[in-house]
Amino acid sequence: MFIAVLLPLLFACLVPLLSKWKNAIHTGWFVLLIPSAIFVYLVRFVGQDFSPIRNTYPWIPSLNIQLDFYLDGLSLLFGLLISGIGALVVFYSIYYLHKSEQLGHFYVYLLMFMAAMFGVVFSDNIFVLYTFWELTSLSSFLLIGYWNHRKGSRYGALKSMLITVFGGLSLLGAFVLLSVVADTTSIQAMLDQKEMILNSPLFGWIVAFLFLGAFTKSAQFPFHIWLPDAMEAPTPVSAYLHSATMVKAGIFLIARFSILLSQTEWYFFVVTGIGLITLCWGSFMAVRQTDLKGILAYSTISQLGMIMAMLGFGTKIALFAAIFHILNHATFKGSLFMVAGIVDHETGTRDIRKLGGLMTWMPITATLALFGTFSMAGVPLPILNGFYSKELFFDSAIHLDSFSGWIEALKMAAPYLAVLGSIFTFVYSMYLFFGTFRGKANVEELPKKPHEAPIGMLIPPIILVALVVIIGLFPNLFAESFLNHAASAVKGAEIEKHVKFWHGFKTPLYMSLAVVGLGTLLYLTRHKWTGIYRVFPGSLTFNRVYDWMVDRSEKYSSVITNSYMNGSIRRYVRLTLAAMTIGTFIFLFTTNGLSFTGTSTAEITLPELFIVAMMIFAAVATIFTNNRIAAILILGVVGYGLAILFVMYRAPDLALTQLIIETVTVALFLLVFMHLPELRKRTESVGTKLTNAIISIGFGAMITLVGISSFNSKWFDPISDYFLETSKELGGGKNVVNVILVDMRGLDTLFEIAVLGIAALAIFGLVKIRRNDKEAK
């Protein structure tokens, strides 16, 4: 199974080389080998009464993440679908995509997607599963946006990406919680110890996140909106991803974990409830579409809802029906997408309002569509597989387990909702077939003159329709060989199910007849009632919600960013300082950091007080003066005052340096000031002045408080005694400050010299290099 995952990826690396010769031979022929080979490999397991096979390869052993692959009935079914339909889709795409397209890109994305899907269905390790899950989102994004020059493609790709990645991240949350609770990363090991997970307080979160992941991927209500927009992808992609494989990944996930999840009644309520809503809403909306692929997209949504509902039912017959329908849906929906692609390819439009009467022009395509649509509608004929799964669906909907309380109400409603959804399914299926292939042909208005498709394009849908018929004729052949295994894997108990065409005159049959009868009636009178679509779904679509959310999130984030990032440095400084002040004050008061013991302070003397008063006066004066020379000189007063303080506090080197530096600085200021504009009177509003005053006073007060309290809480003696003792002995100097600077902490000095050097060079550069002068003037 490792090969199945790895082979498409490895081959994807070769595709760019092969696509160089695409004019000689279509790249798809090479690619076709891969899914075919994997299909043959997997087919060997069909019919065997095999026990699950497990392969493990180390990946990140320290995090307990192994490439752990597991093949049981369920993953075999999905593996067969992915490889089988994959091969047909590749074959179809050879005829669908012209050699002038960027084939290399297409097949690389497709192979990436294939590998990712194999990874999803075969993984037993949740984190490996998650990795492949995101890879499917990513490759599906690339495939939807394949014609990236189209706006619709980009919109659809982005939408599906946002929604499925949102779900994917929820899934990651569920997986992380699961691995924490179960203390293992293997799915099978989790299912074995389901009691522990069930009793965990985190179980609710796990279920919620898991459901979000599965429902977004499988386009369940209300996350279904990405699927119709994903129809911008090339038709082979729609057939493969959006009918047979990727959209069933969520179904697969629910099925895989259903042993664990179905222990609660909430599972029934949520999964069945969402599934039935999706079924009804999807089929209802499908009737409204005018685009062939749009109808098929909503039809896929509704059929996925039906499968989801059956998984929610959870009875043996329902699980078998779900598995059966996964296979059936893949066959008829795949063929219908291909038919839609053929119609598009041969007439130039997919708009059902322009199409009609194509039966005489395209008899083979019409026949294929007939089987596909009738199977989808569940018309009671023994050669259509859709009928069986629909019959089983009705059967399971009326034989539900009993539940407690008001959840029972959903059980009572389930059969009616099932019939309702199926009626609309019947209507859009009929509409799809008769609208396209019957009626008046207006060939002149079509962009191309219609004709039958090339045989290569017809072979894949013929094979799929043949499967529809074969499953229809011999359902038990498939049921016994691998569907029972798959259903057993979902249930965790043996399921032996035989499918019969004729159940006798029982309720499911009457339900089917009701669907056909009411569906026909509704289809024939559709012109009378389609008016209701104009009345309400327009404002009810979730597309509008999505667009609104995307629009608003962009708008509000830019509003928020612009509200504080206004380009004014003064504002940023203000915000930074205010935050520092408030943070420090909060910290001071919440941790009892303030302390005023007042002990061991030095004595206050009059000369010092005089200097301090002078400095305070000068510092305050810098604010009020409007004369630049005065401002510079006053600043000098502060500096010289500081130098005098250094003298008083026994710091001769400091005093010396401070004096020199202050002199040089003042000189520099005076040098530059000739070139600086005159200080202007401040023209600020009182409010701004007040804010500035509050911020600066707050910050100053904070500094004072921090200074006083830290001075009053000395925790240990300074290490300076060591410097004083060893200065002569080790450093060979009597001036301790200088010994510290050049000997004990010489590295500081080295880089301080570097700072000065850099400053000098920068000043030189600023003064000398004037490249921008011309641009500036």
Added chain:
Amino acid sequence: MEIVTSVLAGILFTTGIYNLLQKQMLRIIIGTALISHGAHLFILTMGKLKTGAPPILVEGIKEYTDPLPQALILTSIVISFGVTSLLLVLAYRASQINESDNMDELRGNENE
């Protein structure tokens, strides 16, 4: 005395920051100079003021002031001098090229 110098450091910071928040570049540079004075005074205060002779070893004297803060301040003075002089030249060049020293007019292009 430490309390007095703490207050002085606080006032130097207050006036420095008030200048920093002004529109004119020259005032901003004056503000940074005041703030570095305040910071130097702060470091000195934290190392205890006046408990002995200057830290130059003389026979017979046992009590010296703490040499370490002095070494730190010395480093800091030099660095702040380098930064201040760079700022000054930068302000000179910026006002020359942009023909303005008003910080509200000197904004990025994308916000205009």
